[in-house]
Amino acid sequence: MEASIERRSNVSLARRAWNIRRKAIQMGEVQGQGYVGQALGVADVLAVSFFHAVEYRAEDPEWEGRDRYQLSIGHYAIAFYAALMEAGILPEEELGTYGMDDSRMPMSGMASYTPGMEMSGGSLGLGLSVAVGRALGLKRKDSPAFVFNLMSDGELGEGSTWEAAMAAAHHKLGNLICIVDFNNQQADGASTGMCSSEPIDAKFEAFGWFTQRIDGNDIDTLVAAFDAAREHEGARPRVIICDTKMCKGVPFLEEREITHFVRVEPDEWQKALAVLDEETPE
Structure with missing residues (x-):
């Protein structure tokens, strides 16, 4: 882990999030499309995940001792x-190969193509079930590794999610950390307007989970929440509900009418990069 620790200490988490946003915009420009609204919104969560919370070896993505981070x-x-x-x-x-034929980066995540991609997530609502199985297997092997599952608020409308939540508490999976990206958007409109899961935190608590609900675009708050989740004593599964803002960091995209798929015009990709470059963090 020495190399990973060194990488984490050399660059601020805010700069990591900025870099992630910039790379996502660059990939979107390659195809002229992509779920960049979600990417910009969740960048802070991913920065804290990969450069503070999660144990991995970049040179060995299949390292047995790694934390499993599912998308x-x-x-x-x-x-x-x-x-x-x-x-x-x-x-x-x-x-520059994003979404191209034979690329290791298809437009929807596929574990069979991409190093570091722990599951294929094209069918939504299954991630937490997979995470429960993985966490149970690691627990039975006495592994110290955690399973992280990054999911969306829309997936909370799937019955399988709540079956998995119940199973995780039943099996006392203290090695499971679920992260819910709550941006209040899904394919048909606002998540709260389709099939509201509110109050989400109270529901997870009722299912026996250690629950936190936070501002998912605040780096310091994210660090504290991930630390609390890892360090929580007891065998309860843990969930961090992250309220995030679609298109975070690019004001002209933040201000337009937000839908599940944010359309970016051909001339706006470079404009978005320029806006990010005006606010480069240390």
Whole structure:
């Protein structure tokens, strides 16, 4: 882990999040599309995940002692690839291949193609179930590794998610940390308008989880929440509900009417990069 620790100490988490946002925009420009609204919103979560909370070896993505970090929301792959590049698991030279034939970075995350991609998340609502199985297996092997599952608020409308939540508490999976990206958007509109899961924190608590609900675009708050989740005593599974803002960091995109798929015009990709470059963190 020495190399990973060194990478984490040399660059601020805010700069890591900025780098992830920038890479996601660059990949979106390659195809002229992509779920960049979600990528910009979840960048802070991914920065704290990969450069503070998660144990891994960039040079050995299959290292047995690693924490398993699942992307349940397969269409967020553009953000996840940006984080994998920033972490040194994927080479940045491949950025221009995003979504191309024979690329290791298909537009929806596929475990069979991409180093560091722990599951194929095209069918939404299954990630937490997979995470429960993985966490149970690691627990029975007496492994100290954690399983992280990054999922969306829309997936909370799936019955399988709550079956998995119940099973995780029943099996006392203290090695499971679920992260819910709550941006209040899904394919048909606002998540709270389709099938509201509120109050989400109270529901997870009722299912027996250690629950935190935070501002998912505040780096210091994210660090504290991940630390609390890892260090929580007892055998309860843990969940961090992250309220995030779609298109965070690019004001002209933040201000337009937000939908599940944010359209970026051909001339706006470079404009978005220029806006990010005006606010480069240390």
